[in-house]
Amino acid sequence: MKDIFLETIQTIAIRIKDAIDVKDIGYSQQENSSGETQLQLDIQCDLIIEEELSKITSIHTIASEEKEHEMLINESGKYYVAYDPLDGSSLVDVNLSVGSIFGIYEGDWGAQNMVASCYVVYGPRVEMIFAQTKAKLFLLQNNEFEFVKEIRLNEKGNLNAPGGTQQNWAPYHKEMVDSFFNEGYRLRYSGGMVPDLHQILLKGGGLFSYPATSDRPDGKLRKLFEVYPFAFIFKIAGGDAIDGINEDIMSLDHDHIHGTSPCFFGSKYEISVVKEVYARNR
Numbered sequence: 660m661k662d663i664f665l666e667t668i669q670t671i672a673i674r675i676k677d678a679i680d681v682k683d684i685g686y687s688q689q690e691n692s693s694g695e696t697q698l699q700l701d702i703q704c705d706l707i708i709e710e711e712l713s714k715i716t717s718i719h720t721i722a723s724e725e726k727e728h729e730m731l732i733n734e735s736g737k738y739y740v741a742y743d744p745l746d747g748s749s750l751v752d753v754n755l756s757v758g759s760i761f762g763i764y765e766g767d768w769g770a771q772n773m774v775a776s777c778y779v780v781y782g783p784r785v786e787m788i789f790a791q792t793k794a795k796l797f798l799l800q801n802n803e804f805e806f807v808k809e810i811r812l813n814e815k816g817n818l819n820a821p822g823g824t825q826q827n828w829a830p831y832h833k834e835m836v837d838s839f840f841n842e843g844y845r846l847r848y849s850g851g852m853v854p855d856l857h858q859i860l861l862k863g864g865g866l867f868s869y870p871a872t873s874d875r876p877d878g879k880l881r882k883l884f885e886v887y888p889f890a891f892i893f894k895i896a897g898g899d900a901i902d903g904i905n906e907d908i909m910s911l912d913h914d915h916i917h918g919t920s921p922c923f924f925g926s927k928y929e930i931s932v933v934k935e936v937y938a939r940n941r
């Protein structure tokens with residue numbers, strides 16, 4: 660299974676990198692299923708991925724952040740692929756890094772059915788992490804992806820990436836975020852989950868949080884194509900991922916394809932702190 664997905668996502672990444680490199684990324688008149696205005700670029704990237712994934716006969720169904728409904732590809736296929744074509748797309752016009760995220764499920768949607776996960780970062784360089792039994796880093800060089808190394812997190816990091824509107828954080832969440840800063844953690848938050856989490860993975864560890872807030876009690880990030888794929892990668896890399904409520908994200912049930920969840924990704928130490936704080940305030 661792995662090679663065809665790895666190769667296809669590499670082709671997709673090269674096509675999306677070219678699509679990003681154009682002058683006009685214009686806003687469309689449409690909104691996606693989460694009520695966000697779609698960029699022409701979001702739609703274009705969605706179509707690139709749809710076209711490439713449709714060539715894989717073992718795919719049964721795809722679901723995208725930019726499509727309201729899931730789309731049947733092949734009745735006899737067994738894989739279900741959910742993707743965020745361009746994560747952080749509102750950062751393209753300020754020239755910050757963006758990404759694409761893929762969750763590959765077998766038999767049906769749901770965290771327990773995830774068999775592989777992958778993301779691509781479009782920054783000064785194009786990199787990709789593909790995780791199945793290991794989290795492997797690849798770098799785009801001369802139109803081809805080269806394997807660089809396996810990614811492993813340390814037990815404890817020193818980066819803190821706190822998401823969500825602070826005004827709407829619970830007081831204990833704010834105290835917890837501050838407690839990391841008081842321990843010497845440094846703020847790293849660009850507003851794109853792909854580069855923000857990539858930085859934590861490559862610099863050895865830290866905490867990325869997007870909690871439940873008073874305006875978004877179910878968080879902002881979408882489970883099938885944002886939360887589960889990163890949870891899978893963090894666990895394989897020796898870190899952990901929780902939702903702060905039921906704890907392990909990968910034990911959550913199958914949900915609506917655009918369903919969201921609060922989420923915390925980090926190395927073992929930071930996640931143990933989140934667990935302790937959230938258990939105390941539940």
Ligand SMILES: O=P(O)(O)OC[C@H]1O[C@](O)(COP(=O)(O)O)[C@@H](O)[C@@H]1O
Nearest residue numbers: 745746747748822823850851852853
């Ligand atoms: O601006 P906020 O509330 O911190 O949200 C940032 C989060 O929203 C996202 O941009 C959502 O993804 P999309 O750009 O694909 O909608 C994440 O990449 C990021 O972590």
Ligand SMILES: [Mg+2]
Nearest residue numbers: 743746747885
């Ligand atoms: Mg996204």
Ligand SMILES: [Mg+2]
Nearest residue numbers: 724743745746
């Ligand atoms: Mg997106």
